[in-house]
Amino acid sequence: MAATICDTFQQLADTTWELIESAHQLGMRWSEESNTESLLLELRRRHPSQIFIQAFTKRREVKLGADWEWWFLGRTRVYGMRVQAKRISLPRETFGKLRYTPKGHRKDQMTTLIERAQHDGLTPTYCFYVASQRYTRGHLAGCHLASAVTAFGLPNRPRASCEKCWLKYASAARFVADALALFSVPICWRRRRSRCKCGRRNAIACPRRIGNCPPSAKHHHRG
Numbered sequence: 001m002a003a004t005i006c007d008t009f010q011q012l013a014d015t016t017w018e019l020i021e022s023a024h025q026l027g028m029r030w031s032e033e034s035n036t037e038s039l040l041l042e043l044r045r046r047h048p049s050q051i052f053i054q055a056f057t058k059r060r061e062v063k064l065g066a067d068w069e070w071w072f073l074g075r076t077r078v079y080g081m082r083v084q085a086k087r088i089s090l091p092r093e094t095f096g097k098l099r100y101t102p103k104g105h106r107k108d109q110m111t112t113l114i115e116r117a118q119h120d121g122l123t124p125t126y127c128f129y130v131a132s133q134r135y136t137r138g139h140l141a142g143c144h145l146a147s148a149v150t151a152f153g154l155p156n157r158p159r160a161s162c163e164k165c166w167l168k169y170a171s172a173a174r175f176v177a178d179a180l181a182l183f184s185v186p187i188c189w190r191r192r193r194s195r196c197k198c199g200r201r202n203a204i205a206c207p208r209r210i211g212n213c214p215p216s217a218k219h220h221h222r223g
Contacts, residue, residue: 065113
């Protein structure tokens, strides 16, 4: 039986924990960017028809407050998140600042993420990459997701020991499952019999025919 997208999230969360932990023990570097690239590549490779992913450049990250966005695609419904990643630092077990303000900008990263994502019709989200020497994976997961709106009232630099934090954060697999069940919206894409300008027949989500879908989702096709 093929793995579901939630199964894949759980597997990648375990891998994230192991890589962060191993890198710390061996004195090697495993950056937030490295983990993000590996995570997104595996998700796209394993579920090409179920998830659309757009990673952002550093310049776009400053403008949008996010590292990437992803869209979970069902037969009739779609759910999009714009995501900012934060990697835990060992051995202190703290994360980078949630309200970091880029040089030359008046708004902090969290405010930018929330405002721009909501304007574009996506859920502003944080993805926390976790490993801990104090807690087991039964207590925490290697990837936790939280709505940026929910995380707004939390400490600017969360810690693994912050029980208040983890009550508000969910494991990535659980968050995605709940989001798809509760917060997905009807898909606004339609099948077309004619050939699209891009050459694809019966395309769903042709970038020139989408209508009112958020602009950043306009490059994905399903046949």
